[in-house]
Amino acid sequence: HILNVGLTTLKRGESSMYRKCIKRILDFPVALIGLIIASPVMLIIAILILSIVSLFLGAKSISILDLVNGNEEGVRIFVLSRLPRLITILATGMGMSIAGLIMQQISKNKFVSPTTGATIDSAQFGLVMCMIMVPGAKIFTKTIVAFIFALIGTFMFMKIMSKIQF
Numbered sequence: 001h002i003l004n005v006g007l008t009t010l011k012r013g014e015s016s017m018y019r020k021c022i023k024r025i026l027d028f029p030v031a032l033i034g035l036i037i038a039s040p041v042m043l044i045i046a047i048l049i050l051s052i053v054s055l056f057l058g059a060k061s062i063s064i065l066d067l068v069n070g071n072e073e074g075v076r077i078f079v080l081s082r083l084p085r086l087i088t089i090l091a092t093g094m095g096m097s098i099a100g101l102i103m104q105q106i107s108k109n110k111f112v113s114p115t116t117g118a119t120i121d122s123a124q125f126g127l128v129m130c131m132i133m134v135p136g137a138k139i140f141t142k143t144i145v146a147f148i149f150a151l152i153g154t155f156m157f158m159k160i161m162s163k164i165q166f
Helices: 003-011 015-036 040-055 065-070 072-107 118-131 139-163
Strands: none
Touching: 040 072, 065 072, 072 139, 118 139
16 A cells, blocks of 8 residues: 555655655565575575475376385385486586586686587587487487587687687
8 A cells, every 4th residue: 555655646746755765665675586586595495495396396296205105116216217317407507507607717708608608509419410420329429429519619619709809
């Protein structure tokens, strides 16, 4: 109600005091969200909560009770699928963030990331080339080829960036 009265007064332009009051009221949620997002502790808590949620989401539904009661199928899905998936996702995210930071420092450009620096596209191209050239290749071979193509693409991008004058 206070917000509606203040906005009505603001529209009529009756008082600058109301303007200041309404501006503070409207800015508070934005500042609060910024404080929550910027806090490293809150980010760690968010990652932990989302990681726990991720462990129980998938094609086959499992619950904490399945793990506690020793449900063989639930435990097997958890250990063989959900846990490795979570560890892989977290490791990949950390690796991509470190790679992005290194690329930003080398190129002296804060907008460069592995997605804009041709790393991901090069890896995808390498994977496609491997699938075309060696259709029966094992997953390890495909991973190595994608990694090599990602490195080559990133080095080419960085070489081009070093030639550009700022």
